[in-house]
Structure formats: structure tokens, C-alpha cells
Amino acid sequence: METADVVVIGAGANGTSTAYHLARAGVKNIKVLEKDHLAAGATGKSGALVRMHYTNEHETRLAVESFKYFENWSDVVGGECGLNQIGLFVFTPPEHYDDLEANVAMQREVGAETYLLTAEEAAEIDSSVSFDDVTHVAYEPRSGYADPNATVYSFARAAMTLGVDFRFDTPVTRLLTDGDRVSGVETPNGVIETSTVVVAAGAWANKLFHPIGIRLPLEPRYARVSVFRWSFDRPEKHMTYIDRINGTWSRPVDGNCTLIGAEVGVRPTDDPDAYQESPSQDYIDHCRRQLVHRFPVMRHSTMRGAWAGILMRSGDSRPVIGALDQYEGLYCMTGDSGTSFKTSPAIGKCLSELITTGTSQTVDLTPFRPSRFDEGKPWVDQHTYGTDDIQDTISR
Ligand SMILES: Cc1cc2nc3c(=O)[nH]c(=O)nc-3n(C[C@H](O)[C@H](O)[C@H](O)COP(=O)(O)OP(=O)(O)OC[C@H]3O[C@@H](n4cnc5c(N)ncnc54)[C@H](O)[C@@H]3O)c2cc1C
Structure with missing residues (x-):
């Protein structure tokens, strides 16, 4: 039986960033499972605007932290992110x-x-x-x-150099659980046992969540x-x-x-x-x-x-990032709502901190917690521009 310390599902900007940061934090035996190829989801199609203008403090903080990476990409991550500061x-x-x-x-x-x-x-x-x-x-x-594909390629290259195992053409067909904790993932090539899984599967997250009873407004x-x-x-x-x-x-x-x-x-x-x-x-x-x-x-x-x-x-057009209370060891980044390329460096760092230390120090992930919907506390920004009909769908 194969094992992993952490399995990351999805090799878009957020999956590769998370794997890279986990490896940098010293986690060994990380496997990234991707059903297609690098940046095959939203990331590869992204407009990849890199900017700080959000109508809430929490996403602004993610953008500000991420901007430090984009501006110093070759020194921090290595490779290119194609930032154009126009x-x-x-x-x-x-x-x-x-x-x-x-x-x-x-x-x-x-x-x-x-x-x-x-x-x-x-x-x-x-x-x-x-x-x-x-x-x-x-x-x-x-x-x-920036260039979203170059960004993902360099996250992946840096993660591979740190020992992360990437498997392409490898769909996760099922999340495996044992009581109230995650125990592994199923793929067409067999099962990988693990106590920690990060679902960074973008628009495909429900296909993994629904069979194990997780229903989020996604x-x-x-x-x-x-x-x-x-x-x-x-x-x-x-x-x-x-x-x-x-x-x-x-x-x-x-x-x-x-x-x-x-x-x-x-x-x-x-x-x-x-x-x-x-x-x-x-x-x-x-x-x-x-x-x-x-x-x-x-x-x-x-x-x-x-x-x-x-x-x-x-459901509230804000990303869903953090631990899923239903199963110990299960984490996610999804619900990007069209705006989580530019914040992916900080999202990966924060998820890595949450997994390795129990809290995210770089930016507090509490406002992004998946449980906010069950708590009846969806996110509401204080200063919006009265364009909710388009605001909740705009991708940039
Ligand atoms: C047209 C467009 C324009 C955008 N413009 C901007 C912008 O200007 N600025 C910005 O910040 N954001 C923008 N976004 C949003 C941004 O691209 C996304 O928020 C971001 O790329 C999400 O990255 P991700 O890694 O979370 O998900 P994705 O990039 O979607 O990656 C998910 C990956 O998971 C894989 N996967 C899914 N299910 C499984 C499974 N069961 N097993 C294995 N692998 C699986 C998929 O193949 C995919 O590669 C835009 C998006 C689009 C589509």
C-alpha cells in the first residue's frame, strides 16, 4: 500500500503553491495528484490580474502577502511568473x-x-x-x-526540487475516510493511505465532497x-x-x-x-x-x-479555505469565485501553516473557514459598489 504524509488534489495555482509551501516547511512524502496536467483548470485560462483592490480586509491581506512573491519571484520561488507591472x-x-x-x-x-x-x-x-x-x-x-501557466510551472518545479512527487493523468476517484477522519484517496492506480488531504480541485471539488456527505454552497x-x-x-x-x-x-x-x-x-x-x-x-x-x-x-x-x-x-463569492470540520485531516481551497490566482502564493503558505502548526500566521484564515455557511454566517463586505448582480460573478 502506498502512503503519503500529505496528498494534495489538483495542480492549479493553489494546489502547487500549497505543495511547495508544505515542502518548504519540512513536510516529507507529499504527493500531488492531478487528473490532467499542470494548470489544466481555471488557472491555465486565467486573466491573471495581480492587484490589491478588494472590498474586504482579509482578501486584501492575502493579495498584499502574495504580491511580495510576485515582485520577487525568481529570488523567492525561482523561475518566472511573468509579472507585468503596468x-x-x-x-x-x-x-x-x-x-x-x-x-x-x-x-x-x-x-x-x-x-x-x-x-x-x-x-x-x-x-x-x-x-x-x-x-x-x-x-x-x-x-x-502575470502569466498563470508560468507561475504554476515554477511552483511545481520548486516543489519537485524539494522532493514533492507529482502524478499527472491521475484522478482521485474517491476520498477515503475512517470514522471521523480522512484515511486516504482512491485512484485508478490504487489507494494512497494518508492522514492529511488538501482538496485544491477548483470547480471539481463537489465531486469529491458529495460522496462523503460534505455539502457546501459551491x-x-x-x-x-x-x-x-x-x-x-x-x-x-x-x-x-x-x-x-x-x-x-x-x-x-x-x-x-x-x-x-x-x-x-x-x-x-x-x-x-x-x-x-x-x-x-x-x-x-x-x-x-x-x-x-x-x-x-x-x-x-x-x-x-x-x-x-x-x-x-x-455561496458568498468568497474563497473557502481551511479545515473541513466533518473529517479530521481534510482541508480545502475552493470556491475561488474567480479571484484566487493572485492570492495563491499566500493561500498556499497559510494552508501549509494551518496544516503544520494548527494556525495560519501569515494571514488569518478564520474568515475563509468552510463552516461559515453551516454557522449561518456567510461573508458580507461592508463597502461594496452596488453591483452585486455582476460582482458575484466577475472573474479577475
Ligand atoms: C477566464 C478566467 C479569468 C480569471 N481571471 C483572474 C484574474 O484576473 N485574477 C485572479 O486572481 N483570478 C482570476 N481567475 C480565477 C483564478 O484563475 C482561479 O481562482 C484560480 O486559478 C484557481 O486555482 P485553483 O488551483 O484553486 O483551481 P484550478 O486552477 O481550477 O485547479 C484545480 C485542478 O484540480 C484538478 N482536479 C480536479 N478534480 C480532480 C481530481 N478528482 N483528481 C485530480 N485532480 C483533480 C483539475 O484538473 C485542475 O487542474 C480567472 C479565472 C478564469 C477562468
């Missing part, structure tokens, strides 16, 4: 100025470099954007985007993007943008295109394996309209590509 604007509805101001103050308090600018000040930084419907923006000069959702070539008269300046008014986010890609994600008609699905990797024409038309609204010059741009990914949305 700056970020966040557009919010003018009537939510007080919320924007409170959030920027909170983010500065926990260590983010972010500023509140008037639309006029912002236009001096980037004149290619239409500020018609905004009075103020949040500005993060050091934020931008729902797989499509997230889609499309890519448009910069037009003839598009200025070179191109930052990263989160548009809370129109429900879009965008950033450059390939040095001459804009990658835009628009959260419209996001459909839940029961089966994360049955999704189509190509978005519909309706979706592309919607992206084009939203793009032109924010960047008028892009009315002359050519569509160059589009894809869809699948992620896991939680």
Missing part, C-alpha cells in the same frame, strides 16, 4: 465614492500601494480611456498581470474572455482595468491586443467536465460593445480569439 485603474459608480474611499484607505492600511485619483488626474496617466461615467478611480501603480461557473487587436489609432499606453460599472476587466496581451472579460449571462453548470471551451458570438458582441464604451478607439479593432474556463463560485 498599473491598474478600478472604475466604480460615482454614487459609491464613499465606499471607494473607505476601501482604498483600508487597503493602504494593510500595506497596498494604492491611490484615490480624480478622473482628471487619471486621464493624465492614461488618456486612452473614457472617464465619462466616473468621477474617481483607484490607482495601483505597481499592479498589473457551484461551477463559466468564465469567458475575448481578445481584440489594438486599432490603428490605439495609443501605446495600456494599463490593467477593472470596470465595476460595466462588469468588465481588461489588460494587454501579446503586446498588441486587449484581453477583456465581461461578466454577462454567466451560467452555472452541474458538470465541470461538460463545458465548452469556446464562448458564443453573443458573448463576443457584448465584449466588443463594452470595450468600445471604455476605449472609444477600439471601435476599429479586430477580434482575435476567445476562450472559456470554469471556476467554482461559493
